[in-house]
Amino acid sequence: MEVSGRGNRLKTPGRKSGSSGFYLLAGAGKPSLVACLAALLLFLASGCWDRVEIEDRAFVLASGLDWAAPSPARESLEPAGYVGDRQYRLTIQVVEPAKMIGGQAGGGGGGGTTQEAPFWNVSTISGSIFAAIRNLATRVERVPDFSHMAVIVVGEELARRGMGDALDVFTRDNEVRRHASIYVAKGETTDVLKVKPKLASVNASYLHELFTNSFKTSRFPPRADMDYVESSMVTGRSFVLPRVVAGKQDVKLAGGAVFKGGRMVGWLGETEVAGYNWLANLVKGGELVVPCPWGSAVEVYEINTAKTRLLPLVEDGQVTFILVVKTEGTFAEHQDAHDALSPQYLRDFEAATGAAVNEHVQAALRRLQGLRADATGLGQALERRYPGYWSQVKERWEDEIFPTVELRVEPHIYVRRVGTQR
Amino acid sequence: MVQDRIASIQLTLLVAMTAIGTHYLAMPGFVARAAGRDGWLSLLAGAAVAGLGVWAVASISRRFPDKTVVQYNPALFGRIPGVFLNIWLLAHFTLAAAFGLRFFGDVLKLFLFDRTPLEVIMIAMLLTAAYAVRHGVNVLARLAEVFFPVVIPFWGITMFFLQMQVDYANLLPVMDQGLKPVARGIFPGYMVFQGYGLMLFITPLLQDSSQAMRAALGGIAITLFIYLVTFTGAVGIFGAQHLTLLIYPVVDLVRALTLPEMIIERQEILLLSVWILVSFLALAVAFYLVSFGASQVLGLKEFSPMVYLVLPLVYLAAILPPNAAQVIALSRMLGGSFVLLSAIYILRAGLLGLWPARRA
Amino acid sequence: MSSRRVPKKPLPLRPADPGGQTKKEEPPPVLTRDLARNLEILKQALAESSDVVFREFAVGSRYLPAAVVFVDGLVDKQMLDRDLLEALMLELALVERAGAGCLEPEAAMACLKQRAVTAGEVRESRDLEDLITFILSGDTAFLVQGAGYALVVNTRGWKMRGLEEPVNEPTIRGPKEGFSETVRVNTALVRRLVRDPRLKIEGMRLGRRSRTDCAVAFIEGVVNPDLVAEVRRRLATIDIDFIMETGDIEQMLEDSVLSPFPQMQHTERPDKAAAALMEGRVAILVDGTPFALLAPATFSQFFQSPEDYYQxxxxxxxxxxxxxxxxxxxxxxxxxxxxxxxxxxxxxxxxxxxxxxxxxxxxxxxxxxxxxxxxxxxxxxxxxxxxxxxxxxxxxxxxxxxxxxxxxxxxxxxxxxxxxxxxxxxxxxxxxxxxxxxxxxxxxxxxxxxxxxxxxxxxxxxxxxxxxxxxxxxxxxxxVYLSTFVPYQPRAWKDLLIRGPARTLRHRPEMLHPQDEVRQASRKESGW
Incomplete structure (x- = not known):
């Protein structure tokens, strides 16, 4: 602190008011306070432009996007302006909060009751998603609020024809969460969205919460959100979205849809997704069913931690990748009678597990190579390691080089625990 | 004339917050557009240039203790060029205030308000700023001290949680296209440090003006740190290519943040709310510099009447650009003007030995 | 309770004597040597006040006419009887017998003061206006024929609330005594906690009509003298008919009237007041209220309780x-x-x-x-x-x-x-x-x-x-109201949001610019 000017300190600084008398306003000149604040208030009093009470909002928890063949549907009776050659069917799932809360409070368990589901799926057809959303305003009495939308389901047909244009609104609009998960439905999205879940109250939270199981099984496709899709599309990379298949009473979330150039080119099966997860270092947990190395029984390795690293290697124009897999785990099921704690047995078991991983990975890679879609970032790994080589092959990578790539799995598998029995 | 004095830590914070208040939200985007994934090197280079600028201003100020830039300009450059430079400076900071106002107004309008008129948002900000500016630099400096500990922990927590999602491998390979992108990035990499321009006016108000250089360099260091973490984070999450498409990458960055258990969603609203503090401060500082400088050019004893003259000017300049593209053009213009100004002062400071300034 | 007295110092901040100016009939400013006339003037000034008692009597063997004037209810009757009336009427004989021939009318007063009046605190007053104020404050005026002045005997003592636990600032741990309505008791409470001879308690009267006793307390050598001067200056600008509570003063002293925030702190707790004095603040105590004012008060202070330091x-x-x-x-x-x-x-x-x-x-x-x-x-x-x-x-x-x-x-x-x-x-x-x-x-x-x-x-x-x-x-x-948070004073931060360990709180708050900054020796210095 300064030492000088002590005498001055007691006067309110910055004011020219006289040395005697009170300072009516601390530091502030009368005009500043009164003028600025009064003007501010006056001016704002006419406000409240953006206020929409929470009870007047229709919270959209999930949306479905389908390809709709151009047909004189209800909405297109009066086409608004230009209609492109694409027609989408947008389904939004609006939650009915009163019903939802009431159901929870009154019903207790309430799964078997004939109570109506607390959500409402509304569909409309239009050439533009934005127009479709606005179209819905003619049918839903509350203001649609997309800020809680956690799930976007894309129909298979639309996915195959390319969904980038349809998703643009959701990325451009700031109201939509970046973390909304994207799924590809096998078939129509409406089948997925109309499933009434048993445990969760709303279909959307059912779909969303399934992912919390992703550490339980490695056949789970990685959760994909808007960021991932947008990023991949912008950079032109291939990518994988989780697949959802509707049943009568439930949905199954397994397998994946492979996208290349913004269009879906094929499916990954459930075990192939497991391999894909290894390749992309996305394994969070799960199990590996392994044949018993000393017999024919079934043994199960449960993954506790898993980490993989891709090492590209270019030799004489041949690109090889080494996938270093490092995982620690537990002996989860032991249908055999061998002593699980025998060091030799554990070593053999670890080797068998490594072979199983290799099998998964190779299967996934073969599938991706068949689709000519490098959705696991092999190209990126190559680019980082061999930027020079990459700039030569960049153009031909996915269609020519990638299908010929060899991959070697180098497993480091450690069984740390065997449970409570030998 | 009794002047408010400010402490050197206050100058540090003012420099840092003025810099990040104006350009932070868009920074990773336009740096990446120029320099790609090597933008962080450009930021380093920009900071070095800013350091040079700080040295220049500090050494000129040492020649003219207790004088602000508009007072010593005529002595430094001669009468006519000095007056011209004064007008330029005032216009520059008027536009800087206007840009800060407009830019943040646009962001708020985009993310927070749909139907509230832009004018309302801007006038509300501006009147609040006028209220602060009237109290003088001391209040602004103290505000910086109050806001800094509010903003930084928030920023730190955000960046901390973001670290889990950042793939720093996206920064690789470094300089695969040589120095060219880095060099291209120096212009945007430097103009994001504009905040230190306030030194021109504020150095003579320091309690201990020999500390000016250290204090301002501290401010630049803070800014640099924040920029580097943000830029590398943005590249790590979006990749340089995606980043170039984003208009407000920092907002998107925060939106991309996945909090554990998803406690809150749409964190960007929270970020913007907190960022109002910083942007407000940057606006108020530019506003103050114009009012203060203009009062000195006109030889007024009190600067507060000028506030009411400058206020409509800033507002008009802010409302003038018709669309987002023009706002970006305004930002580039400001950057260019700032680069020219810095070049002038750095050169002049370098030549101080050869061409001593006339005593005023 | 002989310490209850009006301060000896002349009122430094009130150059113009309060009251009196508005009266139509200007009484003579000073007392005369004539007792009857003096009494008449006093009676005139205090007319129609049933609580003012004029007791005339004769003193000593020569039957010197004398009188006491006091306000019933404000004086301690026992003390008046014992130390004044009894002494003058009965014990004076003993003095006289001892051979002191001092009952000449001219010298009587001086002699009586020296040898007869047994009260602890007496002073002479020549000024009529002053005298009336003293009487109305609970002192007894003793007048003797032939003396040109009156003896003011401190006999103050009225029914008052005892020392109770402060109701508005309860603590779990800490002293349970609170201020009461008598300023003298309150200064005594502070003095009991701070025995530093440099604890100064300046007295003054505020209120043209109420003539309320006030005291400004500070510790010389700790407090920033500019602060005391400023407090004095602001107090001197108060020209109002009556002061009831420290709240009145607070609103007249504060810097910003429009601010919703309190800019001075009030407390009922002597320990809080004493601690504030020790930090280098100024306390203002006012008669008639148990609330002491502490100035300056900063924002952070309002979040602190004296208990913070006891726990x-x-x-x-x-x-x-x-x-x-x-x-x-x-x-x-x-x-x-x-x-x-x-x-x-x-x-x-x-x-x-x-x-x-x-x-x-x-x-x-x-x-x-x-x-x-x-x-x-x-x-x-x-x-x-x-x-x-x-x-x-x-x-x-x-x-x-x-x-x-x-x-x-x-x-x-x-x-x-x-x-x-x-x-x-x-x-x-x-x-x-x-x-x-x-x-x-x-x-x-x-x-x-x-x-x-x-x-x-x-x-x-x-x-x-x-x-x-x-x-x-x-x-x-x-x-600055937000001190010590803003402007940054990191040294003071260990006693801002948190309260650092007692041994680390070595300095008084910088923001007050105390003359003596160090309040505690470091561990090393103290030989820990």
Missing amino acids: RWELASFLRLLRVFASYVATFTPAIYVALVSYHPGLLPTPLALSIAASREGMPLPIMLEALAMEFFFEVFREAGTRLPRAVGQTVGIVGGLIIGQAAVMARLVSPATVIVVALTAMASFVIPAYDMAIAFRLLRFPLLFAAGILGLFGVMLGFIIINIHMVALNTFGT
């Missing part, structure tokens, strides 16, 4: 943080709630948003009005609770809070979430130890709520900015 530092720090947090909750929660619910429901977790939406289904009022109304009625209940007799007050609380609140929710007039928010806010505002600061926060809640209703979170932030501009611009007696 271990971890607990004290936790409590301080709790209070600060609670004050933010009290000020901003309703506004943020309104902003989130009516502008940014996206920020709420989905289940919460849905449950609020469900509970608000079919509500008659928009959320802002609902919250405003609830806050308003909460204030009504609170005020009703304070104003009513204590027993009834509780009932009001129960009826207001529980029954009406419950019924309003059941009738679906207000949403339960709003009730929760308002109730939380109310509880949080009670955590702040200083009542006046708590009120400031409660007041600020309303404009903030309004701003939130108009501009959502942006409005709340603008409100936050405006409050902060005001606070950093606010100075109180030359100290």
Whole structure:
């Protein structure tokens, strides 16, 4: 602190008011306070432009996007302006909060009751998603609020024809969460969205919460959100979205849809997704069913931690990748009678597990190579390691080089625990 | 004339917050557009240039203790060029205030308000700023001290949680296209440090003006740190290519943040709310510099009447650009003007030995 | 209680003597040698006052006419009898027998003062105006024929409240004595805690008609002399007919009238006052009120309780943080709630948003009005609770809070979430130890709520900015209101939000610019 000017300190600084008398306003000149604040208030009093009470909002928890063949549907009776050659069917799932809360409070368990589901799926057809959303305003009495939308389901047909244009609104609009998960439905999205879940109250939270199981099984496709899709599309990379298949009473979330150039080119099966997860270092947990190395029984390795690293290697124009897999785990099921704690047995078991991983990975890679879609970032790994080589092959990578790539799995598998029995 | 004095830590914070208040939200985007994934090197280079600028201003100020830039300009450059430079400076900071106002107004309008008129948002900000500016630099400096500990922990927590999602491998390979992108990035990499321009006016108000250089360099260091973490984070999450498409990458960055258990969603609203503090401060500082400088050019004893003259000017300049593209053009213009100004002062400071300034 | 006396010093801050100027009949300014005339003047001045007693009697063997004048009820009758009347009428004979022939009319007064009056504190007064003030303050005037002056004997003693535990500032640990309504008792309480000879207690009178005794206390050598000078200067500018409470003075001394924030602290606790003096603050005590004023007061002080220093530092720090947090909750929660619910429901977790939406289904009022109304009625209940007799007050609380609140929710007039928010806010505002600061926060809640209703979170932030501009611009007696937080004084931060371990608190607060900065030797110096 300064030492000088002590005498001055007691006067309110910055004011020219006289040395005697009170300072009516601390530091502030009368005009500043009164003028600025009064003007501010006056001016704002006419406000409240953006206020929409929470009870007047229709919270959209999930949306479905389908390809709709151009047909004189209800909405297109009066086409608004230009209609492109694409027609989408947008389904939004609006939650009915009163019903939802009431159901929870009154019903207790309430799964078997004939109570109506607390959500409402509304569909409309239009050439533009934005127009479709606005179209819905003619049918839903509350203001649609997309800020809680956690799930976007894309129909298979639309996915195959390319969904980038349809998703643009959701990325451009700031109201939509970046973390909304994207799924590809096998078939129509409406089948997925109309499933009434048993445990969760709303279909959307059912779909969303399934992912919390992703550490339980490695056949789970990685959760994909808007960021991932947008990023991949912008950079032109291939990518994988989780697949959802509707049943009568439930949905199954397994397998994946492979996208290349913004269009879906094929499916990954459930075990192939497991391999894909290894390749992309996305394994969070799960199990590996392994044949018993000393017999024919079934043994199960449960993954506790898993980490993989891709090492590209270019030799004489041949690109090889080494996938270093490092995982620690537990002996989860032991249908055999061998002593699980025998060091030799554990070593053999670890080797068998490594072979199983290799099998998964190779299967996934073969599938991706068949689709000519490098959705696991092999190209990126190559680019980082061999930027020079990459700039030569960049153009031909996915269609020519990638299908010929060899991959070697180098497993480091450690069984740390065997449970409570030998 | 009794002047408010400010402490050197206050100058540090003012420099840092003025810099990040104006350009932070868009920074990773336009740096990446120029320099790609090597933008962080450009930021380093920009900071070095800013350091040079700080040295220049500090050494000129040492020649003219207790004088602000508009007072010593005529002595430094001669009468006519000095007056011209004064007008330029005032216009520059008027536009800087206007840009800060407009830019943040646009962001708020985009993310927070749909139907509230832009004018309302801007006038509300501006009147609040006028209220602060009237109290003088001391209040602004103290505000910086109050806001800094509010903003930084928030920023730190955000960046901390973001670290889990950042793939720093996206920064690789470094300089695969040589120095060219880095060099291209120096212009945007430097103009994001504009905040230190306030030194021109504020150095003579320091309690201990020999500390000016250290204090301002501290401010630049803070800014640099924040920029580097943000830029590398943005590249790590979006990749340089995606980043170039984003208009407000920092907002998107925060939106991309996945909090554990998803406690809150749409964190960007929270970020913007907190960022109002910083942007407000940057606006108020530019506003103050114009009012203060203009009062000195006109030889007024009190600067507060000028506030009411400058206020409509800033507002008009802010409302003038018709669309987002023009706002970006305004930002580039400001950057260019700032680069020219810095070049002038750095050169002049370098030549101080050869061409001593006339005593005023 | 002989220490109860009017300060000896002439009133330094009141060059012009108070009172008197307005009277039509200008009495002679000084006493005459004629007792009868003096009495007549006094009787005239104090006419129609039934509580003023004139007792005339004769002194000594020569039957020198004398009189005492006092106000019944303000004097300690026992003391008057014993130390004055008994001494003059009975014991004087003993003095005379001892051979002192001092009862010549001219020298009588001096002799009596020296040898007969046994009261502890006497002084001479020649000025009539002064004399009347003394009489009205509870002193006894003793007049003797032939002396040109009166003897003022301190016989003050009236019925007063005993020393009770401070009601408004209870602590769990710490002294239980509180100030009372007598300024002299209060200065004594402070003096008992601070035996430093450099503790100065300057006396003065304020109020043209009330002539209230005031005392300005500070520790010389610790306090910044400029601060004392400024306090004196501001006190000297008070020219008003009557002063009732320190609150009156506070409002006339403060720097900013428009500020909602208290700029001086008041306390009923001698330990708090003493601690403030030790920090280098100035205390102003006023007769007739148990509240002492401490100046300057900074923002952070209002979150501190003397107990913070009596308890271990971890607990004290936790409590301080709790209070600060609670004050933010009290000020901003309703506004943020309104902003989130009516502008940014996206920020709420989905289940919460849905449950609020469900509970608000079919509500008659928009959320802002609902919250405003609830806050308003909460204030009504609170005020009703304070104003009513204590027993009834509780009932009001129960009826207001529980029954009406419950019924309003059941009738679906207000949403339960709003009730929760308002109730939380109310509880949080009670955590702040200083009542006046708590009120400031409660007041600020309303404009903030309004701003939130108009501009959502942006409005709340603008409100936050405006409050902060005001606070950093606010100075109180030359100290920045937000000291020591702003401007940064890191050395003082170990006693700001947290209360550092006792051994580390080595310095007085820098912001006050005390003359003696060090208050504790370091561990090393003290030989720990």
